[in-house]
Amino acid sequence: MPLTPVLTTRWGADRSWRLATYERLEGYSALRTALSMTPDELVGLVKDSGLRGRGGAGFPTGMKWSFIPQPKPGETPTGPAAMPKYLVVNADEGEPGTCKDLPLMMADPHSLVEGVIISAYAIRSSFAVIYVRGEAVHAHRRLMSAVEEAYAAGYLGRDVLGSGYDLELVVHAGAGAYICGEETALLDSLEGYRGQPRLKPPFPAVAGLYGAPTVINNVETLASVPFVVRGGADWFKEFGPEKSPGPKIYSLSGRVVRPGQYEAPMGTTMRELLAMAGGVRPGHQLKFWTPGGSSTPYFTPEHLDVPLDFDSVAAAGSMLGTTALMVFDETDSIVEATLRFTEFYAHESCGKCTPCREGTYWLVQILERIAHGRGTAQDLDVLVDTCDNILGRSFCALGDGATSCITSSLKYFKDDYVALLPPEEQARLGRSLRIEPVKVAS
Template identity: 90%
Template structure:
């Protein structure tokens, strides 16, 4: 289908972040429609739309909402169903290469706020929090101002638009920890504790913020909700494949002519996105790229035509993640790129899990030896062994994500590692054990 701006449709408007501009462009029309519906109808609508979480995991949004324990008609609520319900927005965008949520909050904050109100109403929540990454100072200020405008206009607070529904919305700035992008670490941070992941179960839908049932959604996921309410589930499913529908913001960076945010239907290929971005920089060619940020296994030029939706990317051996497409050409060293990513994960590991804490540290030590030309014939086996001890053995996905770039780089570009070995070590490689990477995070 032709490219039709949806999520970015207001981005070109003058002072698009102001309430007056938003209302002129159909802003809060979906909220009025939603408040005339029953909460369960909204949950079913979002379920039927096929919207999947845009934060990386791709879990069906409506299904996540339906997990919240609700009182049964005619019965006295007990247990989690009797507790308050909370909605938390994960705006702690920190994945290397990911830069879609911050511009959305900067340019069109009311689309997120409207999505929050509708979603909170659907799960019967009266308190919501937007947890913003601490370094995103300008986005935080825009959100604070927009929330103030929404309160003044009667879109937040008591008796919203005369519906009898009440909602308080708080914007909270984190302290800049990547680990707080993990939903349970984010909850600990909100509660005033050190941001570290919790053991699951129990899951946040049953025991989340302050031990109460909680829905945690990504910024782009919630900004999609007003469009679903206005356009309907069938309209939304016209964008992209059946199992991963909807418009999507793709973040393109690296060796392309025009880096930036590109909205396109789910399932668009990198070949098509690179064409939109003006192509690879003149005189060079694509070598490798990330489909969903540094925590997803690398792809190469052979994957240019893989549809960028959750299922197609997974079938091709990687993950869609946050659709952070970092493009590298033949002048880039995959070993150096992997070292930079590993340094990031070593710095951001919270240290709670021994495999992640120690593994990311040793990744950096071994990769630095390669880059310095001081690697040994056994170092590749060491990297694979570290990966094997990290994958699937940590509380959260940070450890798994850290292994993805290492194992996939060895699988795809083993010769690049061997080329960095001293001549005497290179000669020993043929006599060392064969390297069989353990696979990638799933």
């Protein structure tokens, strides 16, 4: 099907961030439709649409909403069902290479605000928070202005559009910690504590913000909700594959002719996206790329035709993540790139879990030795062993993400590591480390 902008349809409009522009281009019409439905009908609609979370994990959005304990008709609510419900928006976009939520909040903040109102109504919440990354000053100001406009127009506050539904929406700026992109660390930060991940269970749906049932959704996820309401579940499923439907914003950066955000249906391939972006810079060839940011295993030119949806990317050995497609050519060192990513994770580790806190530090030391020609044959084994001791042994996915670039780079480009070792260490290794051509998962 031809590429038709959905999420980015207003981005090119004059003063696209203003309420007047948004209303002129069908803005808040989905909210009126949603308020004429029951919350349960809305949850069912989003379930039927197949919308999956756009923050990286790809969890079904409607199913997440349905986990919130709700009072049963005719019964006096007790426990979590009797507590207030909260909606928290994760706008703490900090993954290296990821740049989809910030442009959306800059160009079309009201699409997020409308998505928040509809989603809060669906889970019967009267209080919502948008947690914005601290460095994103301009996006924070745009959101604040949009929220003020929405309050003045009656889309927020008491008795939204005369429906009897009340909603308070707060925009909160974090302090610039990557770990606060993890949903439970974000909750701790909102509550005034140091941002560190919580042990689960209990999950936020039962004990989240202030110990009450909480839904946490990504910016792009909630900005998709008004389109689901307006177009319907069947229309939404026309985009992309059956198990990962809908439009998606892909962020291309690095060695491409036209880096930027490209909207396309889920399941679009990297080959197709590169064609939209003008290809790899002239005179050079693609060497490796990330399908979902620095925390996802690398892909190579062998993977150009893998459909970029949650299930297909996982089957090929990586993760779709935040669709941060960083492109590297033959002039880029896989070791240097991996070292840079690992330095980031070592710096951003919150220090709560010993494997992550200590492991990322030692990974940086080893990679630095190798990158500067001081590595040993044993370092390659120690890298793998250290990654094995981090993987799956931390409260959150930061530790796991820190190992992804290392293990995948050794899988596909072990010879590049060997070439940086001193001659005597290369001789010690012999030819046993020569790798076979990469096979793509079918």
